[in-house]
Amino acid sequence: RRASLAGSTGGDDDAGDAAAAAAEAEAAAEAYDELLPTRTVRTTNGRLIEAQVVYTCVGQVAAVEYIVASPSLRRHITSGGLLSVDEDLRVRGHDNVFAIGDVIDHVSREQKLAHTAELSGMAAAENVVRLFEGRPTLPYPRGFAHAAKTPRIVVITLGRWEAVLRFNNVVLSGWVGRRVAAVAKAVIEWSKMLQARRRRVGLWFWWLGDEAALLLNRTVCPPPDGDEPVR
Template structure:
């Protein structure tokens, strides 16, 4: 390579961490810097179980530090929050909220999402522990719980609650005609619903909750349902964490939903040295950890190519839609978008995800 390259990765989720680790190994002459607001990766699939009850060790195992991520000396972690991107044709700087500036030749944006409710975990270790304790206390105290949102998050919260407290009254309100969304087959969605009904979970479909009460008053839906609840939990989908990108690079880099517009090579339009991946990009697919990891392979290959002087880049062609949704520690269902749509039941969900929530794999990827 003609000169040492500075590669900066913003966002230390599963995709961003993998890009940083892989690039540091593949380009030994480059300085790779990973920037994240906290000094650990949050394994988000664990949060329904972690925040519902203290009958697990997830608070100790699912917040995985970055101190073992890099296996080569050219990788560095910086704890901080990016405020501004100063971009030009050949590189630029990212400016942190503390005023620190970090130069880049290549920039990777993996900012992730903004969540609500128990998934909105604070960005500091002490705050995270206090937040989790607060959530556990709220679930323990409540006897009638309403979950607003019947995607994977709402389903998994319902299952975790019933594991610990089988007699608590749990209701899911979901805006679609079936749980999850139409990416998945009716047989998969109906089977998921039957599994929840078997555990005594109430499900209200094709209806919405616009205002989440915090004073113990009944939950009102658009269609007139009134649901008694002493705890109402938002389990709706997230919003992309991209405001700082638009403020720096212009509103036209985002679509109307706030997602980052990318080319098939996962480069930003008009910024050939800036890449994006994960939940925050506008590629039409389900937003999942495994998708972010698939993106990371494309981003890594393309940065290696550009850094070595090649202009032959790989396009991202999408990934097979797959999902495993847990129903507590011992159940759930899986969908694999091949052939007619393969559906697998409790035994498969339990073996792959429900028991461990993929924590050993996540820790292994982080060097633990």
């Protein structure tokens, strides 16, 4: 369980409010229930809950400490502790500073997922190249994914041969689905390590995988309508 954050009432240009918002975000990160080593959870009101397995899925807050230290950037931290960017992923008020991933407050209101963080990184890299070449930057995600939303892809491991996989409205669960999802999770991790090492099979796998995901997202398996992203 995570403590809620109180929003700042000041303007975006107030550096004091930005620093306070970052401090609140840091405090909230420490306000979780206590997980004891004996598979027991102690809630904030002192209740003890025994369990055979405990999954810690409490989320996290953006790491904005280095941004708060920059006078030119900290005024663009929102009351929620995120860095405000425009549609092209540029920090507001800066023509040549981009931000990506979990730290940004973007008009798309995407969930903070690994795949969406990678896509925003690719889009920002493309826009940096366009700046150097004197071409107009592209809006995210439509200019990059050719859709109003990027695909929502989640794979959660629940054991050695258990996992749940979601691609937009399609969810793999049940006895067979959980095992297929577990294999998919293993392949994702293996291929991602190869990509990070610049191995050809990993690079090709993820190029093809990203293109296939974006194609499915804008054709046969679009994002859900009215499914409000979690920030």
